[in-house]
Amino acid sequence: MSPARKSKRVVIVGGGQVGSSLARALATDHEVFVIDHDTGVADTFSSMDVEFILGSGTSEDVLVRADVEHCEFLVACTGLDEVNIVACAIANRIGNPQTICLVSRDDFLSAGGKAIGLEQFGIDRVLWPEAQLAADIERIVTAPGAIDAEVFAGGIVRLFEYRLGAGSQLITSQVSGLHLPRGSLIVAVKRAGRIFVPRGATRLVAGDKIIIMGTPDALRAVQALVHPGTTRDRQRVTIIGGGDVGFQLAACLETSPSIELSVVEGDPDRGAMLAARLSRTLVLNGDGTDLELLESERVGQSDVLVSVIDNDEKNLLASLLGRQLGVPKVITRVSRPANLRLFELVGIDVALSARGSAVASILHQITGGRASLLAVLEHGEARVIEITVPDTFEPRELKGIGTPEDAIVAAILRGDRAIVPRGDDQVEPGDRILVFSTRAAADRVLAYFGAEA
């Protein structure tokens, strides 16, 4: 089996949040160039193993200096859409990279999400972080009781994260004695800020967050176990903030007939636009941090509160109010990653950042090869990796393989079936295995499986 990953050359135009997160994630294994015209930004990159070039991404000279001719990927993620587009266009004339362009307005995307108008610039992929965030939030909203939800392999493998309350059935027993439905597996436990893969003897306590992966049917049964009584059909969702993310989310959620949706938006004109474009959503004109409004509209009786105003302080306040009013699940948008920990500390289950979603999505695309990074969870602390078993592999039982500490084989994909393995399940050539591991263990996992002959 050849080395798990080939080192790729990646040029990043724009050293902002997205750019720096990408650089940090890719620096160890790939050759990374970062271009930005702001000197202040340069400091962020001095500690990383990347080449920083001061200049404008729209200048051909600068791009040549960044060796765009030989790079495989170019990610344009400055704050200006036009700069991003031009950088991609020039890059395509100099070399032949796969270009990924970030935009912030929906003018460039048509109804189907395709960027027809931008194809002439040779841009391979257009990313709209707000839309990505809306999609991520939608997955979590539609998973009752869960505080995070991911989907893999076209939907045949799912991941849910739950917080265990004091009355949960799963507490006190050992993991080995839990009798989870066949087809599901606890892949990780997060306790006191630390994430680890549980052993059979691990005991779960109240306040733990557990990550479970498995087939959709098995997970439905698990959900009933973890949160009995939350499998009601109707869900009341309140969205605070009718900006791009709020609107996308509402448009997506209202297609589901079992969801009752309201949106609170402060700007009356924006509210009128939302009321015109949405068909099943109740649009309220008011301030999402206004307790009186929240109480009169009985927001406390919602099942989910999503706060996606474009302002961290207001989001924090709205989320806390929601918690106070008794909403069981609160999802918040965070603009500055530095604030993410703070939100979790005050008890807000899910804090997502648009840029974080974008970064994760781009990393998916860049790290191709035998092993692909499918998901980055817990703010980078954990990941799900897909590894393709080479044809030279000898079929053997899973328990005969032995994975490193803090990693676990969550699923075996064979054909179009997903098998959540027990120790006696076979791993065969051509299988794709999904491995859940912490960040620290990830290198060892890849080395381990890469070394298999």
Place this chain on the structure above:
Amino acid sequence: MRLSLVVHLTGVMVRLFGSMFLPPLAVALAYGELRDAAGFAAGGLATVAIGHLMRMAGGSSAEDALESMRRVEGLAVVSAAWLLIAHLAAIPFAWAGLGLVDALFESMSGLTTTGATVIQDFSAFGHAIFFWRALTQWLGGMGVIALFVAVLPRLAIGGRELFFAEASGPSDEKVSPQIRRTAVVLWRLYAGLTVLEVVALWLAGFSIYDAICHAMTTLAAGGFSPHPLSIAGYQNPAAEWVIIVFMGLAGANFALQYRAFVRRDFRVFHRDDELRVYVAIVAVAAVVLTLAIRGEVGPGATVRVALFQVLSILTTTGFASVDFQFWNEQAKMALLALMFIGGCAGSAAGGPKVVRLLLLARYAIQELRRTLHPRAILPVKLGGRVVPESTMKAVIVFLLFYLLTFAVCAGIVIALGADLVTGLTAAIATLGNIGPGFNQVGPMSSYADLHPVSRVALTLAMWIGRLEVLTVLVFLRPEAWRGGRWTVERPVGAN
């Protein structure tokens, strides 16, 4: 308002109408009804002459006039043309023996596609006269469709500017923005459907004459029949089914039908809110009526009779396949309710129109929701698009004036001696261009016994109702007449 312009354009329309006297003239000659033939000749000549004189008096050329026409002038032309043509079309009726008031009533009933009659003895009139009745209705229907789909939305009466957005649709081509092209296209559809019905009725057993007369009045949602007992006089179930189908089409939006049948885009039927409500009303009313008249009619016929009458009243056609005057009160109540609804906008049907009532209902529901959610933004939508507040107001005002006009007319008729039911139903049957009411003005009776002033009032009601009330009532305001000057343009340097 430039009176000269109004007179000129009205004259143009009147002169055009003059040629319409030829077909009945031919029919009269074919059947040997020479006295009536003379009446048509006289009427035709008078119409052409008056039209021509008005054109000349007005002065400027027709094209320029249309371009520079202002809104109030447009409304005046429409109102005046309709009124004047009704008077001229009455000439053959008067010539044939009807009194002046009655001749005008009958003529207006034809042009406004109402179908109420003052004729008591049908045998006293010839084939040509009944053909003329049918023809005036057919032409009236054509005029309505052209006007209300092509022209009046520009004049924005009672919210009309909104109604044809759906027929055009966001992803579809518009049914031609040009007035003339739109009108011609719809006329072709109208004429095509008429021919289709003639063939169908003939196959069902009607004579060619009867088939033509009935097809013309069905598509126009008019309801005149050469037979004194309306459709009941033919006792022909197959023909009744044919008429049921075509009444249904006559009451639906023609622009929508154009898109569906000619452009083969049948999805529009599913998307149009008004059409869905229209079909729902027909279905519900048919069920209610079927239950109400069980026992009044023979068993096999109940559904057919109920469906026929529901469609006849809803689309304001006004045919009767049985004498529903003898139905029980519950059945009549169902019919009365339908009289206040009307057909779809964009058809030749009268009444307030389904779409207006739909908008009113939605508006009311939103206001109810607003009491629960005072901070909510709750726009009224039609076909997925938001209805502006101004349009909503126009619809509400229209409905208020409609009811006001109804009340005044009913009041006049009752004050002049009719009973309550007669007065109320006569008023709505003429204002809504339906035709038959109950009691004294039932389907097999005539309006002849009403007081002459009542008949005049009801004639005016037909005119006002056909033109969507506001078109005419606006002229009660002095401001509409202000600046009424007579200007005649003299071509520069011409001889």
